[in-house]
Amino acid sequence: MKKLILILLASLSLSLGASAPAAASEGGIAWDKFPVSKLNDMASLQNGAKLFVNYCVNCHSASFMRYNRLRDLGLSEAQIKANLLFTTEKVGDTMKAAIDPRQAKEWFGGNPPDLTVIARSRADIGKGTGADYLYTYLRSYYRDDTKATGWNNMAFPSVAMPHVLWELQGQRAAKYVEEPDPHHEGHTTHRFAGYEQLTPGKMTQVEFDDAVADLVAYMQWMGEPAQAQRFRLGVWVMIFLTVFIVIAWRLNAAFWKDVK
């Protein structure tokens, strides 16, 4: 029996070990780490909500997200009504996009996707969370005249969406350096070597990164508004069950102590 368990453990560790390096090499750039502390910062989440309704809801819906759920972020209904309701009248409504779907199709070749659970859907095993992706994506725009919108994106090449936050970030171009191609002798290949600021934005790079982090924090929160409650309750459930385990363990021992 012990041998069997040993064999099982060995096989388990082998199969787990084999799974580690596999996911690393899936095209696209590596994702930056989203600063997760933003998720516990009410001011950041509120700022993210502001950015979201100002910049995103013009074209994207969040059709499962009710405006009045923003009360969970410490806002009152009056505040929501006065500052955040642009596309609807009632605070109990969901976030519907202002854009006409037919025009959207004409302008961008497709309807902008619903963003309610976008942060959950964009996670990728081995690459990072959905928040990591969004945080990288929204900060990876650059000018590209070969594209219909004039913009391109490092994290999502040939993306249909233009750089909506460009006023804040300013315009940037992608810089490339020529290098000898290691796989093709006598030829060169160009490697991405950072961005070059063409025009200044309203924000510095640091401020912009911070604003995007706020926006992504909001989108992550919106993907599962019950998450904070889930964590809080979970701690109590763990404490209860730990105590219960001890009681159940002693109860079991009490019954079995006379069994010879």
Add this chain to the structure above:
Amino acid sequence: MAEFKQVAANAPVGEKLLNWVDNRFPASKLYKEHMSEYYAPKNFNFWYVFGSLALLVLVIQIVTGIFLVMNYKPDANLAFASVEYIMRDVPWGWLIRYMHSTGASAFFIVVYMHMFRGMIYGSYRKPRELVWIFGCAIFLCLMAEAFMGYLLPWGQMSYWGAQVIVNLFAAVPFVGPDLALLIRGDFVVSDATLNRFFSFHVIAVPLVLLGLVAAHIIALHEVGSNNPDGVEIKAKKDARGIPLDGIPFHPYYTVHDIFAVSVFLLVFSAVIFFAPEFGGYFLEYNNFIPADPLKTPAHIAPVWYFTPYYSMLRATTTEMVHVLVGILGLGTVLTLVKGRIPGAAKVGVAIAAIVAAALLLTFEAKFWGVVVMGGAVVIMFFLPWLDRAEQKSIRYRPGWHKVMYGLFVLVFAVLGYLGVQPPSPVGERVSQVGTLFYFGFFLLMPWWSQIGTFKRAPDRVTFSAH
């Protein structure tokens, strides 16, 4: 009719009431037979908690399922939104939904452990063949239940997973396309498919499942439980006819199981509250995108508990079919040369082998992949007759048998891992070897299970007081 029992006129009300019921329904009798006077071997170990846990998870799934159905809409236009409605607007809906989604994975974990326990201690062997067969049928139902339930959230993975699996039926020769059409109710997975899967998931399969679980337990309590020593405790009884090594299920194993349940719930709750997606394995990330019949995801993988079988399906390429024909030929030659069977039977074997080889080469590999995938589950039903080992329990079987069972688990885990990954040439080779090992393990068991030196099992179970 049983005799009408009387209680004393001055008996307590409770006793009178119980007597009234017992005269009309075998309440006390059932309680005694299945709880207080069901004698289970006293040497159960860790592996014996998973049956009760499976029952617990079944109850969790049914109860949470009832509440989910109150708010879920089986309609292609509303399904995805109704799941998000449950997650956001229904009070405690998120908890119910996570319990159900985590419960699906937990079900397979405990059932795989439960089945493995049966395998290593020979719990399927005489007289427990029917217990095992009912169990295998439960496993089959569980797979159907999980597969159809997975379509209901109507996300991309729900949709395309169902599309891929239903299309497999189209590979069946002659009737395939019509069969797939019958299952889908449409030419693609659509609203009609969602509705029938919903019906099967919440009514048909659970009914069958409950019936099978009842049969599984009734059969078990008829023959009595096996134990880690594989010793029949009913062989040694005391003067009252109670097995010497038996112990009443209640209270001894009920308190035992309460302890197991508490530990299980700790792990289960940790997943629900802190990692309900479980890194994309319990809830796949792609499934947070609504189903889109026009956009095929780059990589479609079933949920983790199906991936070992999915790997076997993918392993069955045309090349693999040729290998199978080769193995068939080799087996036939061996039977003809070494088999001690009459000449007429040998002719029959040769003809059958030629027909089988012809069929293997005639139909496309995809169909044989489906056969392999189905066969991997169906072969489990025959385990009681494949195992010819002298001893039931792994404890008294030769050391190399332990290696075989260890390898079996390893192969199953590797196949599962490869099933999650996108196809690759190396992965394909490894899963082909794994598939051959899986089937070899079962089909050659009548021979290999007899080889080696067995230890003698003790007369009584080995037990040390806690």
